[in-house]
Amino acid sequence: MRQQARKPFDKSKIPQDLCPIATELSELKTGDWRAERPVVDRDKCVKCATCWLYCPTQCVEEKPTWFEAGLEICKGCGVCAQECPHQAIAMVEEVEE
Amino acid sequence: MGKGYPTIAFYPEKCNGCNDCVEACAQIKTETSEPVHSRISVAKDPDDEFYGLSLCRQCGDPRCVMDCPARALTKNEDTGVVHWDETKCVNCQICTLACPYAGITYNRITDQVMKCDLCNGDPACVKACAPMALEYKIGAEIYNTWGDLEDLFVPGVGACLGCNSELIMRHTLRRIGPNTVVATPPGCIPGVGSVGVNGITSTKTPVFHPLLTNTASMLAGVKRYYNRIGRDVTMLALAGDGGAADVGFQSLSGAAERGEQMIFVCVDNEGYMNTGVQRSSTTPYGAWTTTTPVGEALQGKTRDAKPLPLLMVLHSCEYVATAALPFMEDFYMKLDKAIEASKRGMAFIHIFSPCPTGWRFDPSQLIEVARKGVETNMVPLWEYENDLGRINITHVVNEPLPVVTYLKSIGKYRHLSDEQLVYIQRKTDERFELLKKFTKESKLEGLSDAA
Secondary structure: OEOOOOOOOOHHHOOOOOOOOOOEEOOOOHHHHOOEEEEEOOOOOOOOOHHHHHOOOOOEEEOOOOEEEOOOOOOOOOHHHHHOOOOOEEEEEOOOO | OOOOOOEEEEOHHHOOOOOHHHHHHHHHHHOOOOHHHOOOEEEOOOOOOOOEEEOOOOOOOOHHHHHOOOOOEEEOOOOOOEEEOOOOOOOOOHHHHHOOOOOEEEEOOOOEEEEOOHHHHOOHHHHHOOOOOEEEEOHHHHHHHHOOEOOOEOOOOOOOOOOHHHHHHHHHHHHHOOOEEEEOOOOHHHHOOOOOEOOEEOEOOOEEOOOOOOHHHHHHHHHHHHHHHOOOOEEEEEEEHHHHHOOOHHHHHHHHHHOOOEEEEEEEOOOEOOOOOEOOOOOOOOOOEOOEOEOOOOEOOOOOOOOHHHHHHHOOOOEEEEEEOOOHHHHHHHHHHHHHHOOOOEEEEEEEOOOHHHHOOOHHHHHHHHHHHHHOOOOOEEEEEOOOOEEEEEEOOOOOOOHHHHHOOOHHHOOOOHHHHHHHHHHHHHHHHHHHHOOOOOHHHHHHHHO
């Protein structure tokens, strides 16, 4: 991953009389919203990156021979399963083990 | 990072079994139209509803390569194509048994196996397929070019499941890059936490929250300051339809008229989704919202949507485009042009943005709904370059689907009567005819025709 962003401002150097300025990045983990989890059939995946292209959270990660959703962030919307041109992704209900 | 690869997608519901793909394949590989030489075939049992496809998928981890005892099959890491080497093949045909998709087959005439090689990135079968049941998907090129760049929003933002706005903002800012000041007026995009509260933000570039009314004028001021101190910084507005077409319109119109240098992206989800689905001026005729309810007196909105992108063309912006994210290559091309145009003046991109929550459809259908919007011509994709002075339709729909195929997939249109459907079809056709007038050499010529 090529970093693009600069670091946020140093909190201690912001004058007190300035308007509010954010100095920290949000760490929201949206994976715990999920009711269904995308499960990739590695045999069927051809690495066409369609799931990455259309994943609203952009949580899809590349693995050596397949792509799969990062479950810390994936909200389970099912767009990837719907759009996969080779039907390699199944949405599986999240149940307690 | 590794790589993504193009692939051929197959839509069984569109295949009519005409075998044109088979002939085209045989023709290009052997210059005969003998089906026996084709690397692709379609077939179905009498009981099946749809045809099935036999074609090499160029698997990520190919079974044929694993099982070939002679190492005659190899996966090309650059192109993704599984390559068959005639000189190494011992004709054992194990690969034909290993492949679960019948993608490599034995040719009894040549006494050899044969398989698809994607025609060096220009597959003949796809071009030959009239019903467009085959599609060559090249989204991987975007991944290979831009996928390695850091997403300039934090991984988790509080957008609904299947949120098109989230998809738009992530792709847009990743492409435009970190040397950018982002303005997001009230709407879903700041609503999901992109600006943030209490010193915590979700955006990794400078971002601020203008009023709903003054996004374009604030950005104009910031840009003029940077120009004065000699720093080249891109200005990006990520506004909803309210912040662009309704109360935000006067500042946008003023900035466009003055030729302020910025990229103004209107994420058009056709209403005030962030505050509970109220109508806006871009809500289409007939749509249900909480302020255009469906009951005895009303059947959804009674007025037509404001054609904001055409209004921006008439402002002589440097660049105006409409986009929809199923057509991501088209969108990235337009971002490229918008970045360049914003160095000279206003670049305006109007993005059709279906909203599962406010429009009442399943989040998984997000891309499919947007695709139908384009394929029915309800949302034509086009661009306008001021130095050319006319509109160019970037995605021509040869045979537009009836609008009902789009409307019936969305809950907010569920109540529409036959008369309303007829009206929407007529309006869609009329608007497209009007748009075509702008594709003539000069937009003013087109206008005098229209008058």
